[in-house]
């Protein structure tokens with residue numbers, strides 16, 4: 001009798017809990033933007049093609065409009081689609097939606113550093129990182145000189161391939177990696193250095209894994225999937241190894257730092273740590289310094305390197321575009337002077353090609369997830385604090401009004417009828433607002449200078465007929481990952 005009583009009490013208790021949780025769910029979902037009906041536990045995963053989530057979001061926007069809701073596992077997600085909605089969220093509601101949605105694959109970095117920080121320390125670390133990046137970007141050993149120096153090393157290394165086929169992933173990737181390594185750690189790596197190859201492999205593998213279907217599931221259902229075997233374990237290990245590297249660098253720096261004369265970003269972060277050493281709640285702990293460095297190292301290498309690699313593949317498919325670039329470089333820069341930023345003003349075609357590469361490859365289609373920092377009324381909907389907010393970037397970059405035939409690679413998207421560079425406010429591959437990419441200026445400078453330097457010295461040669469080159473990404477998720485390929489670079493005759 002007593003056992004029956006306990007069982008009934010337990011049942012009543014569980015049913016009450018279930019009803020309370022359902023009630024809470026209904027209450028918090030009340031007045032959310034429209035969206036497809038969610039199933040229990042999995043929510044709207046059946047509405048998504050995990051091989052191409054950004055494409056599924058575009059399709060859902062056709063059905064539900066520019067602001068819609070999805071339930072992905074435990075997460076309530078509001079998606080913004082199109083110029084007006086995305087800009088409104090990023091610029092008009094810049095504080096309300098400036099949180100960072102959780103990315104469980106980077107749980108070790110959560111609430112530290114800049115990118116994955118959704119805590120009160122983010123504002124401070126971001127502001128400080130921006131100011132030191134700015135300081136190291138200006139002046140005599142500024143970013144332009146830094147990139148120009150690396151461009152010379154890159155050209156030298158490309159010459160060593162002697163016209164033979166090679167995989168550009170690590171060779172080309174080494175240039176942006178060295179530029180950011182110089183800013184962060186006051187060092188550059190030899191192009192054959194084992195450590196830099198290991199680090200770049202980790203960055204590259206992470207970017208790919210993050211874009212696979214399994215990680216789309218994991219990042220939303222990590223509560224269920226955490227203990228299962230799968231590629232998320234590899235990713236978690238890689239992320240940890242990268243942080244281990246930056247932690248070691250920070251410790252090494254600590255041995256020799258002179259706070260009155262910082263050598264690099266690491267020293268500046270350590271100086272902040274030193275200032276706070278008697279504080280009860282310091283922002284700059286060794287952990288936080290290591291994650292801040294890891295953020296900038298990973299984000300500063302993989303993004304620019306992938307853009308360059310994708311860009312070269314595109315140019316091989318369109319030799320007539322490459323030809324026009326050679327012509328412009330020869331006319332403005334000539335054969336031997338190293339390209340400079342001032343050349344951009346006289347090189348509208350190169351400027352347009354670099355923009356079109358970034359638009360077309362759509363590197364981070366769905367942006368990084370944001371989060372509502374407080375309950376917010378947006379276009380008549382109530383978006384509760386903690387809701388993940390996705391201001392999609394591909395919906396701007398592939399807008400067919402702004403960029404007619406968006407699926408085609410056309411530098412003319414950024415040129416006016418007189419052949420001058422044409423600005424577009426829809427060009428937002430770095431996002432906008434409070435979370436806008438910290439490395440935008442650096443990345444744009446690198447893309448222009450490094451691509452100009454490569455084409456100044458070499459013709460690109462594909463191993464297959466240019467018309468047979470397939471530009472379809474090999475994975476689309478967090479990022480758009482270019483297909484693997486090899487190419488030859490042939491020194492330009494007479495130069």
Ligand code: HEM
Pocket residue numbers: 100114115116126180295296299300301303304307363364367368369429430431432434435436437438439440442443
């Ligand atoms: C082609 C190159 C790059 C692209 C397309 C790119 C794109 C992006 C995007 C879309 C975001 C998310 C913005 C948001 O949440 O709204 C971001 C954030 C970030 N990027 Fe970049 N990025 C590039 C290069 C770089 C470089 C060179 C650095 C090096 C310093 C960098 C550092 C960061 C950091 C630290 C954040 C986090 C900002 C925050 O959460 O407050 N990125 N980037």
